[in-house]
Amino acid sequence: MHMNSAPHLLTEDRAEYERILDDALRNAHDRPDLAAVGQRLNAEQLRTMALNATALITTAAAAEYEHYIKIREEMRAPTSVASVHNSVLAPAAGEAAERGAGFGAVIAVLAPVLAGTAALIFLLVGYILKMLSPTPAFAETMVAAGWFFGALTAAAILAAAIGLLITALRNGATQLPAEEMTGELPDEVARAKDAWRHAVLERGLLPFLRAALADPSADPKSAAPPRHVSRIPKVGYSGPDYSSPSEGSTAGQRPTFTSPDFTSPDFGGPEHQPE
Template sequence: MHMTSAGHLLNEDRPEFARLLDEVLRTAHERPELALVGERLNAEQLRTMAINASVLLTTAASPEYDHYVKVRGELREASLAAHSAAAADVAADGPAGAGVSAMIAVLAPVLAGTAMVIFLLVGYILKMIEPQPAFAETIITTGWLFGALTAVALLCAAAGLLVTAVRNRATEVAADSGDTVPDEVSRAREAWRLALLERGIMPFLRDALADPGAAGLPVPHTPRAGRIPDLGYTRPDFTSPGPTSQGSRPGYTAPDFTSPDFGGPEREPE
């Protein structure tokens, strides 16, 4: 019998907890107490919080879970004992009963058929010899007797197979007649699921929606698509330059170019 510590599920039952949680979140729009799903916290955030707090949630349904594990373990032990007893019966009866019968059913037609072929073949060969031996007809008659024995052995083997098939079918029907124990396991499983839902999952989800910090766990952050994360600093304030009419423009004057003072050939430079 498996014993579990408080709030800890066996590995085979953890997927059942996850399926129940997913079912509740999938049908949240049908539950008035979960109408706020998607406003403060979405379904994926709630699922992450519930999985992280699975020990706390499953502890609320510990009595029902312990009963479920107990009933399931008793069923498995009973089934294992029944299979062991059946295997012991087969091992005890096989060599003395079924083993000898099967051996005879297989070997008798083979041996009789082989003897038939040999006697008939030898008899007809002897009958072709001149002068014909007197015992050739006797050998041929013996061969046909073995042929009749082969046919009888085949009929007996077929009857034995038919009786074995009917016996096995009757055993299977008798074994399937007791289905009350699996029903008890099913009832214990449903009682655990109901207690886990009403005392564990639903109160946790309601508290998480009312106050995300009520469960004592950090709220997982799910970034929105296309949103740039806040890196903790502000961008510099760039401003575009004003129009050309605003402010003062640097002034300049064109250089004063004058033509060189050329004199005639008769003018001497001073």
């Protein structure tokens, strides 16, 4: 028993099939064999009929579609393997990077805050002490300490800004542009896709549309193909092959019978009477 079934059209390829159909209907008047579009059946009715008969139409390009999805899956396989590999190695490297990044972030945030707070306190206390009479001896020390922490605050803020700039530049260098992430298909996949599109159009859609336009009984809401469609290959199961017994074998043959030979008696005249 042999199976000649076409591969099922995947969900991700249904939109592409609809684009092929829409392009064919949009350019129908450029083809003399489809010039009758809009007379008895309009483009929307033909589109409904072709969508209802998607499985039948795409069967005409079964070989090209099978090759296309095979090449596409092979091209996707290395990306999947790399993703799994990265997902296995990412936790260990990510934990170390996270610890380092977390410590740096804490320092970058706390250093300016703490230094600025200390500078404010020392300057405020130092200038208040300098207003007293007599001025305490350590008032100048408090003011100097305040200015020191003020300078430290400015340096911490500058360091944090530089760190943020370096992080932004590093992330920008490792991030893929949008056009690269959604770029064109590899050449082999693109060729397989074009071959499938051409086969669907030339061997599936166009014969279907021509048959629908030529069949006066075609129903736009029916999923049944037009009666004149005859180029769609047969899909299904072929019956087992049965062979008749060989000529030299006697088993299973019907016995043959011959009728007995009867002879009529000899009749004659008196001269032929038995003695």
